[in-house]
Amino acid sequence: MEGLTAVHSRIAEIQNRILTLASASSTSTSAALSSQWASAASAAGLTGTSAAAATGTTATTGSGLETQAVAAAQRYLGVPYAWGGTDPSVGLDCSGLVQRVYADLGIDLPRTSSQQATAGTAVASLAEARPGDLVFFDNSSSRPGIDHVGIYVGNGKMIAAPQAGQVVQVQDVGSPSVIRRVLPASAAASPTAPSSGAGLGGVPYADLFTAAGARHGVDPALLAGVAKVESGFDSSAVSPAGATGLMQFMPATAAGLGVTATDPASSIDGAARYLRQLTDRFGSTDLALAAYNAGPGTVSRYGGIPPYAETQSYVRKVTSAAEAYS
Structure with a gap:
């Protein structure tokens, strides 16, 4: 027990210094935390590179x-x-x-x-x-x-x-x-059971879609559908118009939501929050998707899905993808 106490004391010094890092859901932060834990564990005479191992x-x-x-x-x-x-x-x-x-x-x-x-x-x-x-x-x-x-x-x-x-x-x-x-x-279902419909099990970032959907009351399958249509699940995607990341945020929208568009966890969480806001504002998923694509001002101006072929196609594609993942 004395050895375990010494280990915790040694790790505590490192832990107190890294608590000010950004959320561990960020990929870059997770890597930094793993590195810090590896150093702490090595200094304490432990094997393994993570907090779990320590x-x-x-x-x-x-x-x-x-x-x-x-x-x-x-x-x-x-x-x-x-x-x-x-x-x-x-x-x-x-x-x-x-x-x-x-x-x-x-x-x-x-x-x-x-x-x-x-x-x-x-x-x-x-x-x-x-x-x-x-x-x-x-x-x-x-x-x-x-x-x-x-x-x-x-x-x-x-x-x-x-x-x-x-x-x-x-x-x-x-x-x-x-x-x-x-x-x-x-989240508490058996690990062998699908977290949201039969189709989400093999979807990239399925855990992030599930977690963000649970936090904000948005169907994880819908979030996955948006990611498929927006970027093909490519977190490094950049559109000709300048939208970036998995969920394709324009810089101004990302800044307003506090989203790091190139970080999958931040991008998915921001998209879930944004879709929740848009759904509450316009009263339907289809209108929320239209606003996500064309902007809420455009949906308000037309009083519904705007008469743009791109936006109308976008709503159909996302809805179809979400149904496939449900």
């Missing part, structure tokens, strides 16, 4: 969003415990860690563990728990009710911020009082 957790098991949840939690390993803490540069408490991890995934959770224990849906037992589920505990005999929470990572382990003087770490789960599933239902 901690022994199984981040590669489960569905795409489950894997993302575990990976997001691993980013905070080594952060000091701080009562009431919500800022990883200062410290995190147990519920602050949970709130932060799920905010990284685009999921809003309440602030305290007792409030978080009412979120999502109940899981009957630890045997039925999936990576990314929340495990809650009543540790105080003097004050009944939930007072601690961790993030289940599989194999009877959780990531949690335990108590003052310790750091965010991997622990045995033990016997939780409550287990809740806060990831979207599609």
